[in-house]
Amino acid sequence: MTNTSVTSHHTGSFLKLYAILAATIVCNYIAWTSWDVTFVMNDAIQYLSTTKNWLMGKGVSTNALIYNPHFQGVLPAPQTVWPPGFPAVLLVSGYLRLELQSAALLVNLLSMGMAGLLFYAILRRCQVSQSFSLCSAAVFYFTCSLWHQALSLLSEPLFNCLVLAAVCCLPRRNLYFKNWLLCSFFLALCITVRHSGVFTATAFFFALSIIVLFDPYYRTLSITGRLLRLCVLMILPVVTFVSLMLRTHYLIGTVERDTGIGSTISVVDTIQITAQEASVLMGFRDGWLFTGDIDTWLLTLLVMLVSVMITTFAVVILCDVKFQKSQSCDTRGNTG
DSSP, X not given: OOHHHHHHHHHXXXXXXXXXHHHHHHHHHHHHHHOXXXXXXXXXXXXXXXXXXXXXXXXXXXXXXXXXXXOSSSSSEEOOSSOSHHHHHHTHHHHHTOOHHHHHHHHHHHHHHHXXXXXXXXXXXXXXXXXXXXXXXXXXXXXXHHHHHHHTTOSHHXXXXXXXXXXXXXXXXXXXXXXXXXXXXXXXXXHHHOTTHHHHHHHHHHHHHHHHHHOGGGGGSOHHHHHHHHHHHHHHHHHHHHHHHHXXXXXXSOSOSSOOTTOOOOHHHHHHHHHHHHHXXXXXXXXXXXXXXXXXXXXXXXXXXXXXXXHHHHHHHHHHHHHHHHHHHHHHHHHO
């Protein structure tokens, strides 16, 4: 590559970067100056009310009674529908002397910018070209739905930022515990912002389980070492989620969103209701996708497939243990 081509390549990259920076500044300026309270959605009212009560020394509570668990006969009511992560970040408004709405908008705009940078870093880590990574990050950043969530003062921008931070810390081919623990930390933060973060943490666990079990790079570790790293990955998310559920149960007597205080539902009933709701969501009941007895057969087939997957993982682990034992025996035999 000649000096002229190299210079033109760098010039093109800088022009793209300057164009994206200029568009970012313009969009953020328009968002900040044109925002008003009509953008606020119901969930945002919950976050703002919780933050206000928190700043007033009333704990994680809300005056905006919308969902059934809020109706506990007290005002403000304990905030158990949404986790306290986003309101905790908004507490910075008390130190910056900003209005709560302005603080929430600022947090969302900063989260979107950080998410764009993390998206770019992830692509570069995957050895994607600089030019393509820059353009892809710009498309991600300027997506309309993300701006709608940010202007509505929802917690999704912060949640997306934390998920991408966890992806950046993914311990791909890394034997050190630091990366596993850092990834676990960001997954736990995701759960403090949105309860759905538990599904994100579960997805991380299954994806890394496959990598740890089948990637030859990790076969140098014992099964105990690999399982220990997976435990480190999940320890903080599990503790965080269980702590939030225990707090909810302590305050309102249940972890259900559609029931009030003093619910007498048992653990067995909870499991049955959860299974029924999962069946409905997957289309196995009430004729949503299927009618007649076919829903029962399809649900049975799904359970069988999951059982086969679990059995396969167990067999792979056992075979790997036997393989490592035979390798160690051969090594001792050759040494002898």
